[in-house]
Amino acid sequence: MKIAIAxxxxxxxxxFVSTNLFWVASQKGIDCVLTDCDAEEPNVAEFLAGEEEQVEEVYQQVPVIDPKKCTFCGKCYEYCSYNAILYLPERRMIQVQPDLCHDCGACSYACQAGAITEHPKLLGRVTHAAYGIGQQLIEGRVEVGIYTPVPVITRAIHEAGNRELVFFDSPPGISCPFIATVDRADYVVLVSEPTPFGLHDLQLSVATVRKLSKPFGVVINRAGLGDDAIYRWLEQESIPLLLEIPFDREIARIYAEGGLPSAVNSSYREMFSRLLTQIIQKRVS
Amino acid sequence: MxxxxxxxxxxxxxxxxxxxxxxxxxxxxxxxxxxxxxxxxxxxxxxxxxxxxxxxTGAKAVIDQQLCTQCGACMDACRFDAIRYQDDRYTISETSCDGCRLCMRICPAGAIHMIESNxxxxxxxxxxxxxxxxxxxxxxxxxxxxxxxxxxxxxxxxxxxxxxxxxxxxxxxxxxxxxxxxxxxxxxxxxxxxxxxxxxxxxxxxxxxxxxxxxxxxxxxxxxxxxxxxxxxxxxxxxxxxxxxxxxxxxxxxxxxxxxxxxxxxxxxxxxxxxxxxxxxxxxxxxx
Structure with missing residues (x-):
């Protein structure tokens, strides 16, 4: 079962939810993997230290145009849907802007003069680490300054394979990185907080997850800090509230230092254990 | 400024x-x-x-099943792994499609068109x-x-x-x-x-x-x-x-x-x- 925490x-x-869920599952001896899909800012490794086994690099192909072979027909420019080709025929100038390129191959297909060759560009890395008794941590991490993390996320998810439980720690937002992650999950846990910002953004993520036709439930974090508008909305929409995590300054302090509340506090251990059971039951129903 | x-x-x-x-x-x-x-x-x-x-924000490719001759050229060309052959037909995953238009351009039957996301x-x-x-x-x-x-x-x-x-x-x-x-x-x-x-x-x-x-x-x-x-x-x-x-x-x-x-x-x-x-x-x- 693949579970995205988003x-x-x-x-x-x-x-916070992903690492604690994974920790609780590992303690129970479940065959599981936690995949850090927030490749722009991966943070799982700040909380869970595995034994690094393998690092693979992820590349994309970036076209290079040879101006000596180029006939300046402009077809590659016309075929590019991302404005990644700078084309000034009157100045006999043509150039690919690698940052804008999506590696779709349309320009290579368009070029009849054999002027385009493709060269690899490093996007990021996928790291595998062993954890516990046969569990695993996988991290996708893009290089700083790379526009899209999606190829790195896709590879990280692919590497996670099919274990009994696969957790995806999702990137924020509702755009490409979020969709690339959530679309591969069987169940989505949406984490929010009881504030106007939390509610507003939850409504957007719910709309996105519904478009993807994914079953989902909600966890409210920092309960007690805000108001009850989010609870009324969940009830109105008949969205299952899976868990409330109360705001606790001491827990916030432990977590800030990289500590896992489940590992040091039995009530947190029980709370995440209950959450895990609830999620697993969703597969059965 | x-x-x-x-x-x-x-x-x-x-x-x-x-x-x-x-x-x-x-x-x-x-x-x-x-x-x-x-x-x-x-x-x-x-x-x-x-x-x-x-x-x-872009566009997504869609295959017209009436026009598709099932040659598979689109699936071979797509670098986003967005095109699948399943149940005797080719379909494009809306979430995987990057909107590059390459499949639309190469389809010999003219069976692919784009839908703008607006x-x-x-x-x-x-x-x-x-x-x-x-x-x-x-x-x-x-x-x-x-x-x-x-x-x-x-x-x-x-x-x-x-x-x-x-x-x-x-x-x-x-x-x-x-x-x-x-x-x-x-x-x-x-x-x-x-x-x-x-x-x-x-x-x-x-x-x-x-x-x-x-x-x-x-x-x-x-x-x-x-x-x-x-x-x-x-x-x-x-x-x-x-x-x-x-x-x-x-x-x-x-x-x-x-x-x-x-x-x-x-x-x-x-x-x-x-x-x-x-x-x-x-x-x-x-x-x-």
Whole structure:
């Protein structure tokens, strides 16, 4: 079963929920893997240390145009849907802007003069680490300055394979990186907080997850800090509230230092254990 | 014109809270909400939206089954693994399609066409201290970086037209296309962090991003009193890296109370500790 832990708003506690869920599952001896899909800002490794086994690099192909062979017909420019080709025929100038390129291959297909060759560009890395008794941590991490993390996320998810439980710690937002992650999950846990920002962004993520036709439930983090508007909305929409995590300054302090509340506090261990059971039951129903 | 971007790498560190408070203290400025995936600034600034403009985030390819001859050329050409052969037919996954149009161009039967994604929009309006540009990405649509570019460009044009010399940009989390679009061409990057392992890790990456664009940075530590150990580490790092640390905002319930009233903390609770610190930050940015 593949479970994505996601949210529209950043900083609601996706990594907090993912790492604790994974830890609880590992303690129970479940065959599981936690995949850090927030490749722009991966944070799982700040909380869970595995034994690094393998690092693979992820590349994309970027076209290079040879101006000596180019006939300046402009067909590649016309075929590019991303404005990645700078084409000034009157100045006999043509150039690919690698940052805008999506590696679709349309320009190579368009070129009849054999002027385009493709060269690999490093996007990021996928790291495998062993954890516990046969469990695994996988991290996708893009290089700083790379426009899209999607190829790195896709590879990380592919590497996670098919274990009994596969957790995806999702990137924030509702755009490509979020969709690339959530679309591969069987069940989505949306993490939010009881504030106007939390509610507004939850509504957007719910709309996105519904478009993808994924079953989902909601975890409210920092309960007690805000108001009850989010609870009324969940009830109105008949969305299951899976868990409320109360705001606790001491727990926030432990977590800030990279500690896992489940590992040091039995009530948190029980809370995440219950959440895990609820999620697994969703597969059965 | 001076463009100041508030950015953090990690989400939830307080970018929007700080942006809104700074906007509420300014006079005659333009505010650009560049977190188009999860735009929240309008909840606190409550702009009057004067005009709304549709925005096409791209297009998705669709196969007309009546015309398809099942040659498979599209599937071979697609580099996004978006085309599947299943139940005796070729179909394109809407979520995997990148909108490159290559399949449409190569289909010998002319069976593929594109459907524009045009549910997103951007808006210009006024708020109590000036002008505001923001946007809404339609759930399920992609290419937020392109929409961020439009918000940036429109806020610049609007400021020129109105003779405004400051643009305040509320940035998105991450380091990818949206963050790059929010950051590029700015004059100052205000990096908001919090004293946690993840906040610190993400701060270092976003600083590297700002450096790549040669944009000077300054750091604000929000909820600074949540963890003393990490606070020390971040302060030490700022000294080593020679980045000005221009403010430390305490964890203050007044911030959440203000948000629940859809107000900025400097307006709702001007005497709170958080508001006092934000006023000092404002002074450092705008009077030096």
């Amino acid at each position: 949210s529209g708003k950043g900083g609601t506690g996706k990594t | 001076r463009q100041i971007v508030i950015i953090s790498g990690k989400g939830g560190t307080g970018k929007t809270t700080l942006s809104a408070a700074l906007a509420a203290m300014g006079k005659e400025l333009t505010v650009a909400d560049c977190d188009v995936d999860a735009a929240n600034l309008h909840l606190l600034l409550q702009p009057s939206d004067e005009s709304r403009h549709p925005f096409s 549910g997103s929009y951007w808006t210009t309006g006024t708020f109590r201290n000036g002008w505001m540009v923001h946007a809404r990405l339609e759930p399920g649509e992609e290419n937020s970086g392109k929409l961020v570019n439009v918000v940036r460009e429109q806020s610049r044009l609007l400021s020129e037209k109105k003779g405004v010399d400051t643009i305040l940009i509320d940035g998105p989390p991450g380091t990818g296309c949206s963050a790059i679009s929010a950051l590029s061409g700015a004059d100052l990057a205000l990096l908001v962090t919090e004293p946690s392992r993840s906040g610190f890790h993400d701060l270092k990456r976003v600083k590297q991003l700002a450096d790549g664009f040669q944009i000077p940075s300054a750091v604000v530590i929000n909820k600074y009193d949540l963890n003393g150990k990490l606070l020390d580490e971040i302060e030490e790092w700022c000294r080593q890296e020679n980045i000005p640390l221009i403010g430390k905002i305490p964890f203050d319930p007044a911030v959440v109370e203000a948000m629940l009233q859809c107000r900025t903390v400097v307006e709702w609770a001007p005497r709170s500790a958080a508001a006092g610190e934000i006023v000092a930050i404002h002074r450092q940015i705008f009077q030096s």
